[in-house]
Amino acid sequence: xxxxxxxxxxxxxxxxxxxxxxxxxxxxxxxxxxxxxxxxxxxxxxxxxxxxxxxxxxxxxxxxxxxxxxxxxxxxxxxxxxxxxxxxxxxxxxxxxxxxxxxxxxxxxxxxxxxxxxxxxxxxxxxxxxxxxxxxxxxxxxxxxxxxxxxxxxxxxxxxxxxxxxxxxxxxxxxxxxxxxxxxxxxxxxxxxxxxxxxxxxxxxxxxxxxxxxxxxxxxxxxxxxxxxxxxxxxxxxxxxxxxxxxxxxxxxxxxxxxxxxxx
Numbered sequence: 001x002x003x004x005x006x007x008x009x010x011x012x013x014x015x016x017x018x019x020x021x022x023x024x025x026x027x028x029x030x031x032x033x034x035x036x037x038x039x040x041x042x043x044x045x046x047x048x049x050x051x052x053x054x055x056x057x058x059x060x061x062x063x064x065x066x067x068x069x070x071x072x073x074x075x076x077x078x079x080x081x082x083x084x085x086x087x088x089x090x091x092x093x094x095x096x097x098x099x100x101x102x103x104x105x106x107x108x109x110x111x112x113x114x115x116x117x118x119x120x121x122x123x124x125x126x127x128x129x130x131x132x133x134x135x136x137x138x139x140x141x142x143x144x145x146x147x148x149x150x151x152x153x154x155x156x157x158x159x160x161x162x163x164x165x166x167x168x169x170x171x172x173x174x175x176x177x178x179x180x181x182x183x184x185x186x187x188x189x190x191x192x193x194x195x196x197x198x199x200x201x202x203x204x205x206x207x208x209x210x211x212x213x214x215x216x217x218x219x220x221x222x223x224x225x226x227x228x229x230x231x232x233x234x235x236x237x238x239x240x241x242x243x244x245x246x247x248x249x250x251x252x253x254x255x256x257x258x259x260x261x262x263x264x
Contacts (some may be wrong), residue, residue, distance in 0.1 A: 001067050021081045023143050024177055028220055033152035040068045043222025046215060048090075050153060053108060054099070057090035059111035067229065102238040103215050104136075104148050107128055112145050114227035126216045130160040130199045142183050157212045158205030161203070165196045 044065055047057075058220060063086045065075050072086055080086065099106040114122060125143045129151035132140035137150035140162070151157070166189055167173040173194035177184035185197040207215060225231070 021206075023124070023128070023183055025120045025124040025143070026127065026183060027122045028119050028217060030178040037069045039218050039221050040225055041070060042070060043220070043225070044070075044079060046219040047110075047222050048239065051219075052082070052090060052092060054092065054094065054103070054107040054152075054161045055110045056092045057111045057226060058109055060090050062086045062088060062090065063230065068225075096165070107149070110223060110226070114220070114224040119224045122220045122223060123216060124183060126220070127157075127213065128163045128199060129154070129157070131202065132162070142185055142197060153212075153215075156205050156207045156215060158201065160199040161202040163198045163200045165195050165198075168194065170194050 003238065025076055046057070056199065062075055062083070063072075065079060070079075075086060078086075082091065094102075096106040108193075112113055117125075121143065128142040128144075129139050130142065131138065134140075135146065137148070139151040141147045141149075142162075151159075167176060167178065169192075170186070170188075171188045171194050177186050177196050177198075183199060187195050187197065189195045205212065209221060228234075
């Protein structure tokens with residue numbers, strides 16, 4: 001039993017250390033997640049126009065967009081560019097072989113990416129690109145270092161630059177990363193020192209900072225919805241079931257006491 005407890009504690013501490021070694025992620029705006037139908041509609045538009053060129057969503061059908069309050073006519077006229085059948089799934093014309101030859105690796109399918117990565121990770125990832133002339137694409141990412149994907153939204157967001165600040169010890173570096181209130185990565189440096197890596201605006205894009213953050217929030221909102229369309233309904237049903245079980249417990253406990261009072 002003691003060995004099992006020690007193993008669990010070691011596993012928990014290892015998880016905590018692994019989490020500390022990664023970047024401090026930004027929390028996605030809470031009002032975006034399933035709060036408004038309009039956000040999901042904008043997110044679907046953003047996904048089709050900027051992501052569906054390379055990334056497929058083979059487990060999502062165009063007809064499923066009707067659940068977002070869109071009519072078949074709106075879907076066909078504004079969101080369907082690769083097929084004329086509304087019952088088809090969101091696939092791309094590019095084959096995996098061509099994608100590997102052109103891009104080095106086939107872009108992942110995004111149907112359930114939000115369930116794998118989490119919405120906060122996706123939100124932070126899309127805000128973490130910066131210019132890096134050392135990479136093949138000319139871009140790098142603070143959340144996913146040396147990622148093969150270029151920053152396809154750069155014309156909207158503009159470009160960012162990497163900022164590195166050195167501190168004497170880990171405590172000061174972590175305090176600075178927290179104070180930054182943004183994306184920050186703490187890494188060890190030479191001489192026992194630590195470096196805080198962050199990104200800063202460099203060249204502006206067609207959208208302002210808040211506008212681009214809203215654009216990304218809508219896109220990630222849709223990715224989160226696409227990964228599990230019934231998530232909101234499932235949570236609501238779960239709450240109702242828990243309330244029902246709580247009320248039922250009161251009656252069952254009262255019945256138990258009534259049966260056992262004669263025994264005692």
